[in-house]
Amino acid sequence: MSDTDTNHECVCAQLSEEELYPRLELIIEEHRNKPHELIMALHKAQNLFGYLPRKVQQMVAEGLKVSLNEIYGVITFYSFFSTVPKGRHSVKVCLGTACYVRGGQQTLEKVGKELGAKVGDTTEDRRYSLDVVRCIGACGLAPAMLVDDDVYGRVKSTKIMEILDQYK
Amino acid sequence: MNMVRNHVLISIDANTIIAGARAVEDALIKEIARQGLSQEIVVLETGSVGIEDQGVVLVVYPEGIYYTNITPAEVPELVEEHLLKGRVVHRLMLKETPKRFVITKEKTGLMKEQPRIVLKNCGFINPESIDEAIAADGYQAAAKALSSMKPDEIIAEVKHAGLTGRGGAAFPTGLKWEFASKVDNPVKYIVCNADEGEPGTFKDRLILEGDPHKLIESMIIGGYATGATKGFVYIRGEYELSIERLEKAIADARSYGLLGTNIFDSGFDFDITVMKGAGAYVCGEETALIESIEGKRGHPRNKPPYPITAGLWGKPTIVNNVETLSNIPEIILKGAENFKKYGTEKCSGTKVYTILGHVATPGLIETEMGTTLRDIIFEYGGGIKDGKRFKCALVGGAAGAFLGPDMLDVKMDFVNLREYAAALGSGAILVMDEDTDIVDMLKSVLHFFKHESCGHCVPCRLGTARLVELIDRIAASKGTSKDVEGLTRISETMKDTSFCPLGQSLILPVSSSLKYFKDEILARVQ
Numbered sequence: 148m149s150d151t152d153t154n155h156e157c158v159c160a161q162l163s164e165e166e167l168y169p170r171l172e173l174i175i176e177e178h179r180n181k182p183h184e185l186i187m188a189l190h191k192a193q194n195l196f197g198y199l200p201r202k203v204q205q206m207v208a209e210g211l212k213v214s215l216n217e218i219y220g221v222i223t224f225y226s227f228f229s230t231v232p233k234g235r236h237s238v239k240v241c242l243g244t245a246c247y248v249r250g251g252q253q254t255l256e257k258v259g260k261e262l263g264a265k266v267g268d269t270t271e272d273r274r275y276s277l278d279v280v281r282c283i284g285a286c287g288l289a290p291a292m293l294v295d296d297d298v299y300g301r302v303k304s305t306k307i308m309e310i311l312d313q314y315k
Numbered sequence: 316m317n318m319v320r321n322h323v324l325i326s327i328d329a330n331t332i333i334a335g336a337r338a339v340e341d342a343l344i345k346e347i348a349r350q351g352l353s354q355e356i357v358v359l360e361t362g363s364v365g366i367e368d369q370g371v372v373l374v375v376y377p378e379g380i381y382y383t384n385i386t387p388a389e390v391p392e393l394v395e396e397h398l399l400k401g402r403v404v405h406r407l408m409l410k411e412t413p414k415r416f417v418i419t420k421e422k423t424g425l426m427k428e429q430p431r432i433v434l435k436n437c438g439f440i441n442p443e444s445i446d447e448a449i450a451a452d453g454y455q456a457a458a459k460a461l462s463s464m465k466p467d468e469i470i471a472e473v474k475h476a477g478l479t480g481r482g483g484a485a486f487p488t489g490l491k492w493e494f495a496s497k498v499d500n501p502v503k504y505i506v507c508n509a510d511e512g513e514p515g516t517f518k519d520r521l522i523l524e525g526d527p528h529k530l531i532e533s534m535i536i537g538g539y540a541t542g543a544t545k546g547f548v549y550i551r552g553e554y555e556l557s558i559e560r561l562e563k564a565i566a567d568a569r570s571y572g573l574l575g576t577n578i579f580d581s582g583f584d585f586d587i588t589v590m591k592g593a594g595a596y597v598c599g600e601e602t603a604l605i606e607s608i609e610g611k612r613g614h615p616r617n618k619p620p621y622p623i624t625a626g627l628w629g630k631p632t633i634v635n636n637v638e639t640l641s642n643i644p645e646i647i648l649k650g651a652e653n654f655k656k657y658g659t660e661k662c663s664g665t666k667v668y669t670i671l672g673h674v675a676t677p678g679l680i681e682t683e684m685g686t687t688l689r690d691i692i693f694e695y696g697g698g699i700k701d702g703k704r705f706k707c708a709l710v711g712g713a714a715g716a717f718l719g720p721d722m723l724d725v726k727m728d729f730v731n732l733r734e735y736a737a738a739l740g741s742g743a744i745l746v747m748d749e750d751t752d753i754v755d756m757l758k759s760v761l762h763f764f765k766h767e768s769c770g771h772c773v774p775c776r777l778g779t780a781r782l783v784e785l786i787d788r789i790a791a792s793k794g795t796s797k798d799v800e801g802l803t804r805i806s807e808t809m810k811d812t813s814f815c816p817l818g819q820s821l822i823l824p825v826s827s828s829l830k831y832f833k834d835e836i837l838a839r840v841q
Contacts, residue, residue, distance in 0.1 A: 183628075220612050244763070296412050
């Protein structure tokens with residue numbers, strides 16, 4: 148497995164954006180001139196930077212031979228991709244039907260209140276971003292919430308701060 | 316050789332990992348070593364055993380005892396009592412063996428034995444070991460197909476078995492393969508749709524996590540039968556563990572010569588690539604999925620041409636769901652007649668369901684086609700939670716219908732449910748008790764569709780937005796009876812005019828909720 152593998156954690160917090168570009172070159176090299184591998188390349192690029200700034204989009208466009216306008220179209224279509232910087236930790240509350248029926252909405256409201264952020268927002272200290280997801284397939288443990296790659300099941304509103312505090 | 320006394324199976328899947336399965340596994344291995352039992356007790360990882368809400372689950376064989384809600388703190392006691400002294404720890408044991416594991420008719424009260432075809436190995440083998448998959452008959456069907464059957468014989472067998480698409484559309488799989496095999500083109504693709512986006516559905520995830528080799532084997536057979544030499548699995552980006560296990564399984568299969576060139580000395584070449592989705596519900600639609608594999612926005616395409624004639628990069632492409640494909644090895648190995656023993660006249664075989672919501676034991680089950688909703692909820696799901704009354708069930712995910720008490724005894728299969736203006740869809744069964752607010756549920760469903768409408772066609776893009784406005788007004792007790800009529804009118808128009816099934820299916824939840832709960836909804840308006 149290479150450095151640029153999709154499963155690797157975002158290193159955007161430790162390195163400056165400038166330092167990440169050589170790594171992006173490696174990713175682009177893997178997919179050079181293969182426009183159909185755009186989504187895989189974007190996954191990896193976003194893992195690296197935490198989001199997809201314009202310069203990254205331009206480099207991917209040149210490397211894969213896809214127009215910048217098409218890349219913009221793809222990024223805005225899929226909910227995984229973001230063009231704005233995200234917090235160091237992503238908090239996602241599941242509002243799939245199974246979670247909804249077991250109180251997902253209340254969980255979301257409570258998380259929003261604790262963080263002082265609305266859905267789609269990032270907290271001022273860039274510690275957390277708050278988003279909603281539609282079914283993460285953990286329905287047996289509804290209501291569920293994701294912090295980065297960790298899934299929390301049967302989230303009780305009294306436990307929310309305890310969970311969030313673990314992520315510095 | 317060591318004499319193994321006990322096998323301890325630990326379920327490592329999406330749900331148990333949340334509950335701390337890895338920590339329990341570590342504790343278990345350490346404790347077994349500490350008590351000097353490493354030679355006699357083997358700890359094995361497996362996929363979901365079908366219990367989704369009971370924390371970390373262990374199964375001890377040969378006794379077949381299920382322990383649930385295990386934490387590292389309980390491990391020393393468990394090892395000392397059960398594994399060393401042979402005394403079952405009743406306190407931690409699952410009170411009653413869940414019905415879904417009892418497959419004899421005497422114990423379930425059901426009419427026939429319940430087969431496990433798709434989930435046969437899930438929860439019994441280590442999904443990360445190709446040797447275990449092979450020991451459990453893995454790749455035998457592929458060997459048989461490639462070395463002793465002609466492609467049209469395979470297609471005839473699948474056709475005769477009556478297997479239909481399990482992703483929701485229920486198109487006969489054998490027919491699809493036959494069409495594809497007749498298209499004259501040197502390049503063909505077979506695509507497995509593992510973009511399981513329907514809320515409340517996670518069956519494909521657990522099939523992939525529990526037995527990834529079965530899918531690989533099925534795709535080899537499908538490729539050989541139709542002439543496709545390249546396979547793609549398009550899998551939801553959220554399903555990290557599924558992706559990891561499938562990629563490992565593919566690499567292992569390659570190293571065993573089960574993927575690559577000249578498989579089983581048959582002269583047939585085949586390989587599989589995993590493609591990761593990026594979060595768009597509409598990509599579950601086959602042409603949108605194809606667009607997405609090509610690296611584009613997942614907008615559905617015009618049909619015809621169908622993917623069978625011009626799909627991925629314009630080449631003939633067969634798109635099958637994970638569950639559909641996972642039936643293939645059994646059909647090839649045991650024959651179509653055996654497969655047809657299960658199910659109904661029009662829909663043979665089994666269906667995998669996820670039972671969720673207000674039931675006592677949510678989980679993953681496989682039962683034969685034609686099992687009633689009553690049996691699924693009360694036999695397999697353990698009935699309604701906290702002794703409450705059944706109100707309705709949303710069957711088939713968000714794009715499904717609410718079914719009320721009068722539907723409890725209807726035999727559920729794809730054909731039969733369609734007659735009742737309902738759909739089996741993906742097999743998600745979300746059960747709601749008497750306290751559930753139906754307006755709130757409908758609101759959740761409609762918001763989901765508004766969020767996921769891809770914007771390609773006007774009826775769906777605007778229709779979902781209008782429906783959300785209406786339901787929000789109704790939910791806030793600010794609506795009128797005209798708003799309620801509007802729900803029907805708009806969803807009917809969308810059914811007639813939307814470009815793809817996303818917009819066409821909204822009529823199901825809307826009309827079914829109005830059918831059963833019109834009074835409740837009208838009580839909320841002025």
